[in-house]
Amino acid sequence: MDKLEEIFRLQDELNKRIGVDTGALDEKGKAEWVLNYTRALQQETAELIDSVPWKWWAKYQKFDEQNARVEVVDLFHFLVSLAQVLGMSAQDVYDAYAKKNKVNHNRQDSGYSAKNEDDSRHI
Numbered sequence: 001m002d003k004l005e006e007i008f009r010l011q012d013e014l015n016k017r018i019g020v021d022t023g024a025l026d027e028k029g030k031a032e033w034v035l036n037y038t039r040a041l042q043q044e045t046a047e048l049i050d051s052v053p054w055k056w057w058a059k060y061q062k063f064d065e066q067n068a069r070v071e072v073v074d075l076f077h078f079l080v081s082l083a084q085v086l087g088m089s090a091q092d093v094y095d096a097y098a099k100k101n102k103v104n105h106n107r108q109d110s111g112y113s114a115k116n117e118d119d120s121r122h123i
């Protein structure tokens with residue numbers, strides 16, 4: 001099985017065990033879980049920041065690269081959950097990523113000196 005497909009399957013299994021079926025939410029539930037997962041992403045991002053010695057006034061800190069890797073994996077959990085709330089499968093995420101990546105290259109090709117609001121509407 002494709003690795004991204006497997007991650008989506010494992011995440012769905014874990015979330016259901018925790019009590020959330022992201023595929024069976026009504027509109028209100030979707031809005032609530034978009035917020036919950038986004039808040040969790042913010043918290044995990046803060047933990048990732050804390051893995052790096054960012055406090056310019058404190059000298060005791062060390063860069064904990066192993067912990068940073070764990071935080072990235074935690075972020076993946078919540079990001080995949082968020083995609084699932086929004087009805088995206090692994091294939092949907094891959095397709096949208098590939099399209100947006102192409103748009104980003106096109107922007108670099110053209111110098112990206114002006115913002116074109118329409119260049120990513122097809123995604």
Ligand SMILES: O=c1ccn([C@H]2C[C@H](O)[C@@H](COP(=O)(O)OP(=O)(O)OP(=O)(O)O)O2)c(=O)[nH]1
Pocket residue numbers: 014015018020047070073074077078081
């Ligand atoms: O609905 C949920 C809730 C949590 N998790 C996973 C994501 C992440 O891998 C972990 C986050 O749990 P917790 O916040 O307890 O862990 P942590 O504080 O980040 O612990 P540590 O960084 O020490 O592992 O649980 C989910 O996948 N779905």
